[in-house]
Amino acid sequence: MKAKSYSKYxxxxxxxxxxxxxxxxxxxxxxxxxxxxxxxxxSNIVIMFALLQLDSKSAFSLVVLKSVFVFLxxxxxxxxxxxxxxxxxxxxxxxxxxNVKPSMLLISVSGAVSHNISxxxxxxxxxQSRYTLMYFPILLVSGIIAGVCTGIVLRAVLPYLxxxxxx
Amino acid sequence: MNNIKLPFLKMRDAIIIIALILIGTVLIILPLIxxxxxxxxxxxxxxxxxxxxxxxxxxxxxxxxxxHDVTFxxxxxxxxxxxxxxxxxxxxxxxxxxxxxxxxxxxxxxxxIKIIANDNDVDLIVG
Numbered sequence: 001m002k003a004k005s006y007s008k009y010x011x012x013x014x015x016x017x018x019x020x021x022x023x024x025x026x027x028x029x030x031x032x033x034x035x036x037x038x039x040x041x042x043s044n045i046v047i048m049f050a051l052l053q054l055d056s057k058s059a060f061s062l063v064v065l066k067s068v069f070v071f072l073x074x075x076x077x078x079x080x081x082x083x084x085x086x087x088x089x090x091x092x093x094x095x096x097x098x099n100v101k102p103s104m105l106l107i108s109v110s111g112a113v114s115h116n117i118s119x120x121x122x123x124x125x126x127x128q129s130r131y132t133l134m135y136f137p138i139l140l141v142s143g144i145i146a147g148v149c150t151g152i153v154l155r156a157v158l159p160y161l162x163x164x165x166x167x
Numbered sequence: 168m169n170n171i172k173l174p175f176l177k178m179r180d181a182i183i184i185i186a187l188i189l190i191g192t193v194l195i196i197l198p199l200i201x202x203x204x205x206x207x208x209x210x211x212x213x214x215x216x217x218x219x220x221x222x223x224x225x226x227x228x229x230x231x232x233x234x235h236d237v238t239f240x241x242x243x244x245x246x247x248x249x250x251x252x253x254x255x256x257x258x259x260x261x262x263x264x265x266x267x268x269x270x271x272x273x274x275x276x277x278x279x280i281k282i283i284a285n286d287n288d289v290d291l292i293v294g
Binding site: 102104106128136 | 170171172173174175176177180181183184187188190191192194195198210212213254255268269270272274275277278279281
């Protein structure tokens with residue numbers, strides 16, 4: 001990590017983690033109205049920002065730190081879900097970024113969909129039932145819609161973040 | 168320090184996304200067309216604890232010994248979780264299910280309710 005100054009980097013990461021946590025709280029306040037674990041995945045916006053503007057190490061540490069927070073507030077299963085989804089989706093986004101020159105929407109959609117897929121696999125392991133995987137079609141479509149939404153938000157927010165010269 | 172600037176959308180990526188949406192929609196709609204008489208299986212921790220023939224079941228509200236904090240409701244040959252002690256309430260919000268390939272999952276209670284077709288031999292072994 002060759003940041004201009006290390007303390008600036010630490011402050012930025014702290015802020016990003018704060019934003020992630022706030023987004024996930026707001027999201028969880030909204031989620032109970034939706035069936036089958038359909039979620040917006042708003043904190044993926046921050047992870048994508050970290051992947052694009054910082055480096056993969058920062059993105060992965062944000063994911064891990066967020067799941068620690070989820071463990072403290074919502075318990076072990078929710079934390080495992082968060083970690084499984086976060087790590088896998090960040091990995092997929094990273095691989096796409098390195099290899100296929102994707103557009104922003106493809107990154108956010110693949111992030112959201114892979115997040116859903118890994119959480120689905122994780123819940124199938126917990127429930128010991130492969131029938132849990134029947135949620136896949138709905139989570140695929142909802143993941144795409146959520147990914148398009150987060151991609152649009154990131155697109156809208158990025159110019160302002162460039163101006164603030166955060167990184 | 169990366170500083171990657173991506174285009175917002177490429178034609179190739181738009182086609183991929185639209186294709187994925189179409190595949191997902193087809194996968195959602197297909198099971199709903201098939202409404203044969205169906206069996207309902209309630210699984211707890213990977214074990215089948217109750218099987219109900221939904222086409223003959225009368226409207227009831229019941230609980231099970233293994234998961235006594237969860238209330239099930241059968242109405243018009245459809246089943247749903249009426250109330251549960253879990254925190255996320257995903258299972259309650261899933262609502263009624265009736266056709267094969269539909270499931271209700273309550274992760275905190277390790278509970279899976281699934282519908283299986285009665286008239287053809289779908290395998291009943293649950294991993």
